[in-house]
Amino acid sequence: xxxxxxxxxxxxxxxxxxxxxxxVQLDIVDDRDxxxxxxxxxxxxxxxxxxIRESVMRKIRIDExxxxxxxxxxxxxxxxxxxxxxxxxxxPNHLPKKICDPEWQADFFAVDxxxxxxxxxxxxxxxxxxxxxxxxxxxMQLYFAQxxxxxxxASGAMTQADKCYEAAIQEGFEF
Numbered sequence: 001x002x003x004x005x006x007x008x009x010x011x012x013x014x015x016x017x018x019x020x021x022x023x024v025q026l027d028i029v030d031d032r033d034x035x036x037x038x039x040x041x042x043x044x045x046x047x048x049x050x051x052i053r054e055s056v057m058r059k060i061r062i063d064e065x066x067x068x069x070x071x072x073x074x075x076x077x078x079x080x081x082x083x084x085x086x087x088x089x090x091x092p093n094h095l096p097k098k099i100c101d102p103e104w105q106a107d108f109f110a111v112d113x114x115x116x117x118x119x120x121x122x123x124x125x126x127x128x129x130x131x132x133x134x135x136x137x138x139x140m141q142l143y144f145a146q147x148x149x150x151x152x153x154a155s156g157a158m159t160q161a162d163k164c165y166e167a168a169i170q171e172g173f174e175f
Contacts (some may be wrong), residue, residue, distance in 0.1 A: 026050055040067070043078055052074070066136075068114065108143060
């Protein structure tokens, strides 16, 4: 990871690793294409195709944070949900309902993919960490709460994360 702590060159990753190693086709589609109606990108499990709007790819080239999060989210679907039968049949029986949501998982993956956990330990405020790593604030707050629940982040130094964790619990999130 570069000194800034942020992931770079996602376009190269998509073109050279997602397609070649994971066997997933990458389609850059017109923003008006019905396959991405209402979303920035979409992964079709059955076809093994990830479709990304042209506008998102243009933003990736200038390292725009929301576009980067979108692409990392789709990579999360590819990595985590390539076998949807396994996902549907096995995981829901063993994990809390919220964690079994594929969108929640892909969001968590997107943050985790972009964050250096050693650098993250320097932060006691998820909002400051979100700005540093340039990920959505709400996603970083949930990420902090999850890492706290897993014991990855020390609870003594995590007063702001504690508040986020409690807020997430009150909102109905299960960890």
